[in-house]
Amino acid sequence: MERIPILRMGQFLLVTIQVDMHDRLAVQLQDDLTEKISECSSRGVLIDISTLEIVDSFIGRMLANIAAMARVLDAETVVVGMQPAVAITLVELGMSLTGVRTALNVETGMELLYELRGDFHSENGG
Amino acid sequence: MSKLPEMINKNKEEIRSDWLKQMSTAVRRADLMSNEELESQSRELMDAIASGAKSGDVTNLDGPAWAQARDTLSAISVSRAKQGFSTSETATFVLSLKQPIFNAVRRENGSDPAALFDDIWKSTQLVDKLALITADAFQESREKFIARQQEELMELSTPVVKLWDGILALPIIGTLDSARTQVVMESLLQAVVQTNSRVAIIDITGVPTVDTLVAQHLLKTITAARLMGADCIISGVRPQIAQTIVHLGIDLAGVITKAKLSDAFALALQRTGQMVTKINGDSSKKTLLRREE
Numbered sequence: 001m002e003r004i005p006i007l008r009m010g011q012f013l014l015v016t017i018q019v020d021m022h023d024r025l026a027v028q029l030q031d032d033l034t035e036k037i038s039e040c041s042s043r044g045v046l047i048d049i050s051t052l053e054i055v056d057s058f059i060g061r062m063l064a065n066i067a068a069m070a071r072v073l074d075a076e077t078v079v080v081g082m083q084p085a086v087a088i089t090l091v092e093l094g095m096s097l098t099g100v101r102t103a104l105n106v107e108t109g110m111e112l113l114y115e116l117r118g119d120f121h122s123e124n125g126g
Numbered sequence: 127m128s129k130l131p132e133m134i135n136k137n138k139e140e141i142r143s144d145w146l147k148q149m150s151t152a153v154r155r156a157d158l159m160s161n162e163e164l165e166s167q168s169r170e171l172m173d174a175i176a177s178g179a180k181s182g183d184v185t186n187l188d189g190p191a192w193a194q195a196r197d198t199l200s201a202i203s204v205s206r207a208k209q210g211f212s213t214s215e216t217a218t219f220v221l222s223l224k225q226p227i228f229n230a231v232r233r234e235n236g237s238d239p240a241a242l243f244d245d246i247w248k249s250t251q252l253v254d255k256l257a258l259i260t261a262d263a264f265q266e267s268r269e270k271f272i273a274r275q276q277e278e279l280m281e282l283s284t285p286v287v288k289l290w291d292g293i294l295a296l297p298i299i300g301t302l303d304s305a306r307t308q309v310v311m312e313s314l315l316q317a318v319v320q321t322n323s324r325v326a327i328i329d330i331t332g333v334p335t336v337d338t339l340v341a342q343h344l345l346k347t348i349t350a351a352r353l354m355g356a357d358c359i360i361s362g363v364r365p366q367i368a369q370t371i372v373h374l375g376i377d378l379a380g381v382i383t384k385a386k387l388s389d390a391f392a393l394a395l396q397r398t399g400q401m402v403t404k405i406n407g408d409s410s411k412k413t414l415l416r417r418e419e
Binding site for chain 1: 311312315316318319322323324346349350351352353354355356
C-alpha cells in the first residue's frame with residue numbers, strides 16, 4: 001500500500017503530498033503522522049500541498065484534524081503552497097481551516113515554524 | 127372560417143406599397159437607413175407574414191409556420207438596435223402595418239359588418255403580436271450589448287498591483303457582486319502565487335456601498351488568501367461605510383481594517399520586515415529601502 005513519506009528535519013516533520021489524495025491515504029497519513037510526532041517528539045509539522053490539485057470536504061477536514069491532533073501533541077502545523085483553485089474550493093465549501101496556519105511556500109513555512117517555537121531565527125541564518 | 131389568411135396572401139403587394147407609402151418620415155429615419163434597405167426589409171417581412179398566414183392560423187405565432195416571420199423580425203430588430211433606432215421607432219415600423227391591412231380587409235369585406243369586425247380584430251391581434259416579438263428581440267439585443275460591456279468593464283476594473291516586495295494592492299472600483307468577487311479572488315490568488323506576496327491590501331475606497339453580501343464576498347476572498355498563506359488588510363473604509371458595517375452587525379473580527387491605503391501600506395511594510403526611510407541632508411528626497419535585521 002502506498003504511503004505518504006514523512007521526513008524528519010531536526011525538531012520538525014516535513015510532509016509533501018505529491019500524489020492524488022484519496023480518503024484511505026488521508027487516514028493513513030493521519031495515523032502515521034501522529035505516530036511520528038510522538039516518536040520523534042517533534043515540535044512542528046510542515047505539510048506541503050503545492051502539487052495537490054483536487055480537494056474535497058474530507059481532505060479539508062483531514063487537514064484541520066491533523067492540525068488539531070498535532071496541537072494536542074504539542075506541535076504546530078503549517079500548511080504551505082496551497083493553489084488558488086484549492087483555496088477557492090475550500091472557501092466555497094465553507095471550510096476556512098481556522099485552526100491551521102498557512103504560508104506561501106516551504107521557505108516561509110519553515111520561518112513561521114521557527115518563529116512560532118520562539119527559537120533562534122533559523123539554524124543557519126541569523 | 128376567417129378569410130384573413132388568404133386575403134393577406136392575395137393583397138400582399140398592395141398592403142406592402144400602402145405600408146411604405148404611409149410610413150411617416152419620423153419612422154423612416156432616412157438619416158439612419160436607406161430607402162432600398164427599408165424596401166428590402168419590408169418585402170422580406172411581408173413575404174414571411176404571407177407564408178406564415180398560409181398555415182391559416184393568424185392568432186398563434188408560436189408554431190413552426192411562423193418561424194420565418196419570427197426570425198425575420200428578430201433580424202430586423204437587431205439590425206435596427208445597432209443602427210440606433212429607438213424602441214418606439216422600431217415598434218412603430220411594425221405597428222404601421224395595421225392600417226394597410228385594415229384597408230385591405232375593408233375592401234374585401236365591405237358589405238359584411240360581422241366578417242369585417244372579425245377580420246379586423248384578428249389582424250389587430252396579428253400585428254400586435256408581431257410588434258411584441260419585435261420589441262422583445264430589440265430589448266434582448268440591447269441587453270446582450272449591455273452584458274458584454276459589463277463583462278469588459280469587470281475585467282478592466284480589477285487590477286492587482288504589486289506595491290512593494292511581497293506586498294500586493296487590489297483597488298476595487300464599483301459594486302462587488304458574486305461574479306465580480308470570483309474574478310477578484312482568482313486574480314488576487316494568482317498574483318499571490320506569482321509574486322510570492324505575503325500581504326495583500328484590498329482597497330475599497332471605490333466601493334460605493336458595503337452591505338452584508340459585499341462583506342461576505344470580501345471575507346471569502348480574505349479567507350482564500352489566508353489559506354494560501356497571505357494576510358489581507360482592508361483599507362479605504364470611509365466613515366459612512368464604517369457606520370453601515372456596524373449598523374448591519376457585520377462581523378469583521380479577525381480582519382485588519384485601515385482607514386487609508388497609506389496606513390495599510392505602513393502596516394504591510396512592518397509585517398514583511400521592511401521600512402522606508404528618508405535620506406537626511408540629501409538634495410534628492412529619495413526613499414531608501416532597508417531590510418530590518
